[in-house]
Amino acid sequence: MSYDLWYWPSIQGRGEFVRLFMAAAGIEWRDCAREKDAEALLDDMDERKEKGFAPYAPPYLVDGDFAIAQVAHIVTWLSEKHDIGAADEADKLHLIQLQLDITDIVEEVHSVHHPVASSLYYDDQKDAAEQAAEKFREERIPKYFDHFEQALGVKDGGPFSLGSTWSHFDTSLFQLVEGLEYAFPRRMAAIKDDYPMIFACRDAVALIDGLAAYVASEDRIPFNEDGIFRHYPELDAA
Amino acid sequence: MSYDLWYWPSIQGRGEFVRLFMAAAGIEWRDCAREKDAEALLDDMDERKEKGFAPYAPPYLVDGDFAIAQVAHIVTWLSEKHDIGAADEADKLHLIQLQLDITDIVEEVHSVHHPVASSLYYDDQKDAAEQAAEKFREERIPKYFDHFEQALGVKDGGPFSLGSTWSHFDTSLFQLVEGLEYAFPRRMAAIKDDYPMIFACRDAVALIDGLAAYVASEDRIPFNEDGIFRHYPELDAA
Numbered sequence: 001m002s003y004d005l006w007y008w009p010s011i012q013g014r015g016e017f018v019r020l021f022m023a024a025a026g027i028e029w030r031d032c033a034r035e036k037d038a039e040a041l042l043d044d045m046d047e048r049k050e051k052g053f054a055p056y057a058p059p060y061l062v063d064g065d066f067a068i069a070q071v072a073h074i075v076t077w078l079s080e081k082h083d084i085g086a087a088d089e090a091d092k093l094h095l096i097q098l099q100l101d102i103t104d105i106v107e108e109v110h111s112v113h114h115p116v117a118s119s120l121y122y123d124d125q126k127d128a129a130e131q132a133a134e135k136f137r138e139e140r141i142p143k144y145f146d147h148f149e150q151a152l153g154v155k156d157g158g159p160f161s162l163g164s165t166w167s168h169f170d171t172s173l174f175q176l177v178e179g180l181e182y183a184f185p186r187r188m189a190a191i192k193d194d195y196p197m198i199f200a201c202r203d204a205v206a207l208i209d210g211l212a213a214y215v216a217s218e219d220r221i222p223f224n225e226d227g228i229f230r231h232y233p234e235l236d237a238a
Numbered sequence: 239m240s241y242d243l244w245y246w247p248s249i250q251g252r253g254e255f256v257r258l259f260m261a262a263a264g265i266e267w268r269d270c271a272r273e274k275d276a277e278a279l280l281d282d283m284d285e286r287k288e289k290g291f292a293p294y295a296p297p298y299l300v301d302g303d304f305a306i307a308q309v310a311h312i313v314t315w316l317s318e319k320h321d322i323g324a325a326d327e328a329d330k331l332h333l334i335q336l337q338l339d340i341t342d343i344v345e346e347v348h349s350v351h352h353p354v355a356s357s358l359y360y361d362d363q364k365d366a367a368e369q370a371a372e373k374f375r376e377e378r379i380p381k382y383f384d385h386f387e388q389a390l391g392v393k394d395g396g397p398f399s400l401g402s403t404w405s406h407f408d409t410s411l412f413q414l415v416e417g418l419e420y421a422f423p424r425r426m427a428a429i430k431d432d433y434p435m436i437f438a439c440r441d442a443v444a445l446i447d448g449l450a451a452y453v454a455s456e457d458r459i460p461f462n463e464d465g466i467f468r469h470y471p472e473l474d475a476a
Contacts, residue, residue, distance in 0.1 A: 049388050052392050053332035053335070053336075053389055053392050054385075054388060054389075055335070056335075056339045056342075056382070056385045066328055066331075068331060068335065069335050070334075070335050070338040070339070072338065073331070073334055073335055073338055077331065090304055093304075093306060093311070093315065094291035096308075096311055097291070097293070097294075097306065097307050097308050097311055098291075100308040100310065100311055100341075101294045101308070103341075104294075104345075107342075107345055111349060111353075115349075115353045115354055115366060115370075116353055116366050116369045116370045116373070117369065117370060117373035117374075117377070119373060119377055120369075120373070125366075125369075128353060128354050128363075128366045131354045131355065131358075131363075132353075132354045132355060135354070135355035135357060135358070136355075139355070139357055144294070147292075147294045150287050150292060151291060151292075154290050154291050
């Protein structure tokens with residue numbers, strides 16, 4: 001079977017967390033707005049409002065008549081459906097919680113370059129962005145990374161949060177680390193040695209067959225300055 | 239049975255969404271940091287890091303050896319456990335999605351008065367806050383409210399998202415509307431007539447016995463300028 005994924009066609013954005021999970025799990029999808037265009041995505045969203053519960057925003061995944069939005073919700077639902085990750089109920093709940101923590105830091109990453117409003121240009125909020133970036137680099141990255149490093153140490157052996165079995169949390173952590181290394185290369189190089197388990201998890205996720213093939217393919221849109229993780233050199237520092 | 243809720247003792251904050259749900263559902267809880275203090279909360283969080291998967295931040299709810307964090311996750315878990323809300327699987331998933339949309343706007347409300355960094359004082363980011371507030375009032379509130387109004391119209395009859403049965407989404411929507419009315423009274427008065435179902439839902443939630451009793455009690459901390467919803471008159475306008 002194959003799902004329809006709807007997301008903005010020219011960025012990795014939040015859609016990429018869903019893509020990476022599906023690639024790792026060997027789940028097939030059609031990237032609808034990339035086959036068509038952003039206009040088709042907007043039309044599809046409008047049509048869904050006529051029919052019933054509708055997504056607030058992309059990404060969303062369509063399975064027949066059913067559509068599901070919100071990254072953490074999508075990957076949790078797919079994990080359950082395709083039996084990926086935790087078998088134990090408490091572990092499942094903890095992974096969802098960790099996935100929601102990733103949602104939070106991803107929102108914060110976006111707010112670094114758009115602190116005032118997502119509808120204003122970066123150049124019109126650059127001063128606030130430089131202040132926000134300093135706080136993000138020095139306070140927020142360490143706070144979240146301490147938390148994820150702690151979580152990766154709960155189960156013996158690693159490299160994943162459940163030990164040798166990967167889950168949606170690990171594929172999302174991979175993307176978070178990749179994105180932060182793209183956006184804040186100096187800062188990430190400076191703290192790398194403090195978080196051996198996070199980087200070991202990232203490296204292990206990179207080796208999952210389906211995900212490795214996807215990341216090496218042209219299907220993976222490169223990071224760019226329209227997405228969530230943007231490299232503005234003035235916002236980075238060790 | 240009774241749960242232990244851990245949250246900052248002097249604000250409604252994100253903990254209030256959990257409290258309102260539990261009050262409506264007739265679920266008992268002990269508000270641990272209010273019986274003790276914020277220091278006890280920090281100690282409890284530190285101890286959990288020694289034991290296993292730990293919350294990134296409060297609120298979290300403790301049930302024996304198990305602790306669960308993230309508002310949307312907590313109320314979803316409680317709904318399942320206490321059989322509150324949707325019986326239909328697709329409805330359940332849609333409610334979680336809507337609850338996550340509330341998580342998103344709640345984060346945005348907080349970022350209005352703290353656009354640069356939550357660790358800086360409001361007075362040190364007031365100019366950015368005034369710009370952020372204008373965008374929030376004019377763009378973000380209508381966008382989210384259009385979405386919630388549409389969701390409330392999916393099932394016939396109302397007043398709740400599932401029709402006559404209330405769910406965690408409705409109690410959270412209640413708190414969102416109450417909070418926005420406190421923080422942005424002029425803006426909310428100006429748009430009220432555009433969203434009849436949202437306000438009817440809010441009014442209906444206010445009549446749920448357990449929630450009404452809680453809201454009228456001294457257990458409900460009043461809104462204040464240390465919480466998420468803050469009334470700074472300079473940030474409000476019709």
